[in-house]
Structures are given as structure tokens and as C-alpha cells.
Amino acid sequence: MNLKQVDDQTWLWVDAEDALVSQETFCAWELLQELYGSMREALQSDWLTFELLASRGQKLPEDDDLALNECGLGPSALLTFSWDAMVLEDMRAAGAKPSSLLKPELLSAIEKLS
Secondary structure, eight states, X not given: OOHHHHXXXXXXXXXXXXXXXXXXXXXXXXXXXXXXXXXXXXXXXXXXXXXXXXXXXXXXXXXXXXXXXXXXXXXXXEEEEEEOHHHXXXXXXXXXXXXXXXXXXXXXXXXXXX
16 A cells, blocks of 8 residues: 555544444545444434544534545544434433444444454
């Protein structure tokens, strides 16, 4: 792999409550909507709204037309997953606890590294 190819790649890790949710490689010019779409595909409750926070706690912009590199996410970044505050409030009011983030078939495919 040459240096140009490395510059075109963005490695992203998404973590939530001390658990790695996702580890993916994107092209640096892919749009934020690709990242959000990829996350939704992995979520058990994909209809609920969520936020992705950059390493310094700032929420990623809602503008889907921004490329990953325009958001400062290249060449690599660790993001934090969080359910939307209103969603969590509604869940708590209903007495529900947030279930596992990932779909069961993805959870069963995960192997613990020793």
C-alpha cells in the first residue's frame, strides 16, 4: 500500500459504554451518511435516534453532505456512541432499560480476544 492509498483511507472505531461497537474503514471522502447508515445496519433498535461524538466530546454535525475528512475524522478516529438524550429519557420514563446495542446475529459472531 503506498502513501496515497493511506491518505485516502479513514479508520473509525465506535465505542459505547466501554464496549467496541464498530471498527470500520471508509474512504476519506465518503459522506457522514455512510457512517450513520453503517451504524444503523448494526443496531438492534435501528429506528431510534443516536449521536456520534468525536474524541473531544463534540457531536458530529448533522449535515449529511459533509465528507468524513471534512469533519476531521481522518486518517483515524475514535468515536463514542450515545443514544439521543430524549430517547433515553423516554425509555427510562417507560421503565425500559436500553437493550444490547447490536443485533443478536452480530453479537454471536463476535469472538473475544484473549
